Amino acid sequence: MFLHQGNAPSNTLLAALPRADRARLVALAEPARLGLRDAVARRGEPFSHAYFPLTAFFSKVVPADRGSLEVGLVGFEGFLGFPLLLGVDLSPHDAIVQGGGDALRIPARAFRRELERSSPLRRLAGRYTHVVMTQLAQNVVCNRFHVVEQRLARWLLMSADRARSLNFAVTHAFLAMILGVRRVGVTQAAQALSDRGLIEYARGRMVIRDRRALQAVACPCYRIDLETYREGFRR
């Protein structure tokens, strides 16, 4: 599986901060309950908040000729708003809630002030940004070379990690949008995985039946992303 997962919903980055820095950041935060498809950031617009997902997770998408394409997923292992660390207020992508749930959010200005003040926060945010950019480079490879079935398997595993569940809501139309393929392509790939007993899909819910076999089907990008993350946070 992904990373350390405690019982209480938490965010890995927040949990990794020294106590005093975490307390200051959490004091600035407000809880947000987010529903499927809520937009938490819009491309080209200033970030209203930095988000630290607890149980929610977000899909970062860029527009493309046929709809859009996902360029990253962010859940409890990360945060949304790294451009604020780089001194840029504008969101480079749309960020849409892909797993409904809870997050802590901090107004963008307060978050920037805290970045100035807390070097552990800067350091963690820098490491996470490095991880995200490395994963983005891997996504360039993935979108170019890997077939829909591999990419679908990868995406399901990434989502299951962030949902902390093998059972989550998703539609074929949404999958087609984020994978940048036609809907029929997703339907065929999902059918192939389902025929082999790896997943079950009914009425907008996806259930992973055989995680290990799904990992074998996924392109290496799934494993590489995890390694990038682990490597990025190793002391």
Next chain:
Amino acid sequence: MLLNPPAAQAQNRLIAMLPPAERKRLLERCERVSHDLEHILARDGEQMRHAWFPTTGMISQIQPSESGWIEVALVGFEGMVGLGLVLGVGKSLVTATVQAPGEFLRIPARAYQAELERSARLRKLSGAYAYVQMKQMALAAACNRFHLVEQRLARWLLMSADRTRSRRFRMTHDVLAQMLGVRRPGVTSAASALQARNLIRYSRGTIDVLDRTALEAASCECYRAQVQAYKGLFG
């Protein structure tokens, strides 16, 4: 639509934008080096010993993978290589190779990081450039998935022409194929199509851009988007 070069030929635009005292301090730590085509400056995942600010040379940022290599970003006088250092990690995100021979300003990693600590303006410029490069990578993810080889080749030639301030470059079909993540015959037929319309001339490893305006029309929207992403922050 074109990237604005710095006033002097042997300058880097990011460095040129620094206030005089900070520019002078940075330049004192830099060494001017010349590199040939395909010289490897940094390998993905390895510790960076230097940051590079191209003046007349151009650097290709490449993501290696088991399925093939692909270019994720191009860097010339408008940018720098060393985002790992900006993010406080010190490791190279991707592999950086010289794509157009020329001159580069090279600064030891530690000296660059010390300057980042000291100069808020350098931090701001470096952060903003990291953002631009991240946008370039996200564009590449979508472009490589959706656009035809001919469009992508046109985009690549325009981006290279901007960064080398030249309409002629040395380039083999093999290297082009690798940059675009396609097979060689795909590049050959795309180049032939552009040549047949008198947009470029290709012979014995040299490409000449003959009709820049028409090449812009033949390129996908990503060329313009990538220039806008830069100009949005740097003018």
